[in-house]
Amino acid sequence: MLLFSINPHSGVPVYRQIMDQVRYHVAAGTLAPGQQLPSIRELAHTLAVNPATIAKAYSELEHDGVIELQRGRGAFIHATPPSMPRDQRRQRLRTLAERMAVEARQTGADDADIRVALDQALTSLNRKRPS
Amino acid sequence: MNDAVIEAIDLSKTFRPAVVAVNGLDLRVPRGAVYGLIGRNGAGKSTTLRLLMGLLRPDRGTAHVLGSDIKDAPRETRQRVTYVSQEQQLPWRMTADELMAYFSQLYDQWDTAFATDLVRRFDLDTTRPLGTLSGGDQRRVAVILALAARPDVVILDEPAAGLDPVSRRQLIEAMIDFLGDGGERTVLFSTHILADLERVADHIGFMDRGRMMLSGPLDALQGGMRRVQVIFSGDRVPSGFEIPGELRRRTDGPVLTAIVRLTDPDQVNRLQAIEELRVTEHSLGLEDLFIELMERDPHSMGDLQSSPWWQHA
Amino acid sequence: MTTFSTLTDADRRVWTALALRQWVAFGSLHIGFLVAWLVALWVLQLVAHPGWLIAFGLLYTVLVTPGMAGADIMDGTEEFSFALPPGRRAIFLTRMGIGLAFLLLTTGLGSLAMAFDVPQALWSLVATSGITEPNRPVTPSFLYALAVLVPAAAFAGTFVVASLAGTRTIVGVSWGIAFVAVGIGVFASLQVESLIWDKPIGWMTCVMLLLGSVLTLLAGFLAYDQKEALIGGGRAGARSGTIAVVAIAIGITVFALAMFVVSVSYQSMTVREVRDQSMTVREVDALRVTPLETVDP
Numbered sequence: 001m002l003l004f005s006i007n008p009h010s011g012v013p014v015y016r017q018i019m020d021q022v023r024y025h026v027a028a029g030t031l032a033p034g035q036q037l038p039s040i041r042e043l044a045h046t047l048a049v050n051p052a053t054i055a056k057a058y059s060e061l062e063h064d065g066v067i068e069l070q071r072g073r074g075a076f077i078h079a080t081p082p083s084m085p086r087d088q089r090r091q092r093l094r095t096l097a098e099r100m101a102v103e104a105r106q107t108g109a110d111d112a113d114i115r116v117a118l119d120q121a122l123t124s125l126n127r128k129r130p131s
Numbered sequence: 132m133n134d135a136v137i138e139a140i141d142l143s144k145t146f147r148p149a150v151v152a153v154n155g156l157d158l159r160v161p162r163g164a165v166y167g168l169i170g171r172n173g174a175g176k177s178t179t180l181r182l183l184m185g186l187l188r189p190d191r192g193t194a195h196v197l198g199s200d201i202k203d204a205p206r207e208t209r210q211r212v213t214y215v216s217q218e219q220q221l222p223w224r225m226t227a228d229e230l231m232a233y234f235s236q237l238y239d240q241w242d243t244a245f246a247t248d249l250v251r252r253f254d255l256d257t258t259r260p261l262g263t264l265s266g267g268d269q270r271r272v273a274v275i276l277a278l279a280a281r282p283d284v285v286i287l288d289e290p291a292a293g294l295d296p297v298s299r300r301q302l303i304e305a306m307i308d309f310l311g312d313g314g315e316r317t318v319l320f321s322t323h324i325l326a327d328l329e330r331v332a333d334h335i336g337f338m339d340r341g342r343m344m345l346s347g348p349l350d351a352l353q354g355g356m357r358r359v360q361v362i363f364s365g366d367r368v369p370s371g372f373e374i375p376g377e378l379r380r381r382t383d384g385p386v387l388t389a390i391v392r393l394t395d396p397d398q399v400n401r402l403q404a405i406e407e408l409r410v411t412e413h414s415l416g417l418e419d420l421f422i423e424l425m426e427r428d429p430h431s432m433g434d435l436q437s438s439p440w441w442q443h444a
Numbered sequence: 445m446t447t448f449s450t451l452t453d454a455d456r457r458v459w460t461a462l463a464l465r466q467w468v469a470f471g472s473l474h475i476g477f478l479v480a481w482l483v484a485l486w487v488l489q490l491v492a493h494p495g496w497l498i499a500f501g502l503l504y505t506v507l508v509t510p511g512m513a514g515a516d517i518m519d520g521t522e523e524f525s526f527a528l529p530p531g532r533r534a535i536f537l538t539r540m541g542i543g544l545a546f547l548l549l550t551t552g553l554g555s556l557a558m559a560f561d562v563p564q565a566l567w568s569l570v571a572t573s574g575i576t577e578p579n580r581p582v583t584p585s586f587l588y589a590l591a592v593l594v595p596a597a598a599f600a601g602t603f604v605v606a607s608l609a610g611t612r613t614i615v616g617v618s619w620g621i622a623f624v625a626v627g628i629g630v631f632a633s634l635q636v637e638s639l640i641w642d643k644p645i646g647w648m649t650c651v652m653l654l655l656g657s658v659l660t661l662l663a664g665f666l667a668y669d670q671k672e673a674l675i676g677g678g679r680a681g682a683r684s685g686t687i688a689v690v691a692i693a694i695g696i697t698v699f700a701l702a703m704f705v706v707s708v709s710y711q712s713m714t715v716r717e718v719r720d721q722s723m724t725v726r727e728v729d730a731l732r733v734t735p736l737e738t739v740d741p
Contacts, residue, residue: 008329011414013350041311050331051311186673210529220520236461
């Protein structure tokens, strides 16, 4: 399954990379609700990483409600995407936005450029989602 | 909580006349861990592994595998542990087939199918006497023997040394398949090549001059350290400026690059909020991290070990 | 280590595999010795005197023991072998068991055959040779016990030295030592036969040899259990074959020298004593190295 590519040397823990990629694919629609993920063993073999790492990634994803692990059957994308409570969502958005604003400002861009870039990113994301 | 399958306490070994190979080493490998023992050549890694396997006698301290001194343990316990060393020789008159047949009698859990699969993947000729195989092939045979015995603990001394990148990847894959069968198996391997560690290891221990300098879960190590770069608007870094949690710094004009230990998620964010500064942070690859750490005075590593993440599980 | 009473099926399987492995590794050596032994005893009737039993028993230690006991050291596989489940004790015991069993079988049966003059009886079915006179069928005597115990003692010594060796050189040296032991044993057995034949000292020798063998093997067992594995397995330095050849050459030289020295002094002694008529016919006869004309008193 070639959807995942990890770089063990980037300093980002491998399990985080996998989690981030799963989340990205769910957000982009490449992984549909109810779709099955490769088994821990298969993915470990394909990516050549410790199965415990895959297990940890899956476990955390399940905890976050992104996937569900069905005993004896495998890992599946959750039918209903996880939704955060409103306050938590707002807080997270604010953190992300502040961070983006600061970093974008450091590139020397002005407010208009930053807003355009954000719109483009959202459009591109929506285009990938079939619905 | 004592869930350690491998444990060394104050382990010491001196070779005559006066070579101190291991000097008060503490090591703890929890069950199910893949533990990478890192250190420069001569740090004492091979000696440590030999002490754990009972091949050498410690001068002081204890070295236990599966709860006891493996040298005096009953056969049932000993056959749950296998060992591959960099320098060992296999019986040179025997063929790999004969040796595997022998192992199938010695180890209760011997997995012939797994052995056959690995032989095929490693593309080995098992009908030739082992003495006629190249060093790399002999090592691969030894690894197959160690893994196909399906032990609870595998101890590997520099398994990838001298192997080309393809063989190294094959070795890692073999290890992963070995781990992936559901049994809670523990692997302890020593290496001075960091790149392979990051794929498989979830615990690491850094040895220097016979002592354990730093050890703990890999995620905690990587997660806790970051490289932060701060660029000042002036033409030099103001004196007295310090990033909270910084361990090492390098300055070059207005640019300050530092290894920072994170204690607080917003540590870097707060810096970034300061208008005059351009702040970027990067994850630290294991290799970079250890190069940075190895340049430190080993005696001052104590502060790293008192960090909250180095909880021995 | 599990006691014998609690052997499980798995234990049996492991011990069998271990014993089989040791046998396979050294089988050709053992067969070679057995063939030489049988030829000498039954075909060539070289072994017409119990003293030669001792010599052949000692030959066993030369051919087989250092190779078997020192195999891991010579091949550099101690690090590998000691890490296997059976461990040092099992390796030592298996090798010792095979060695002793084989040795006792050959020397023990050989002694019995000699005592009851079996080869002569067999040959008489084919032809009556005048090469040797029939041995007196002797009741179990010290000499026959020695024929078993002396090689056993030499085995014990050589086995322990070779097992505990820290270098290939020592293993090679134990070959040389074994050769020297052969030389000494042969001539001692012939020289002192008259002494030990009847005198009480014979019993003491047997007991001492037995005790010595047992204690040596026990000490060797305990020391081997604590042995640190020989690291650096690469067969660098002298190859095992070279060491063996050198050691055997040294041993043969010493052996030949000893033979020469003793035979010269022996000849002169015999002639002198016969001339002095200080030896009885029986004593001369008992020495039985060269068929001497007896001098009528």
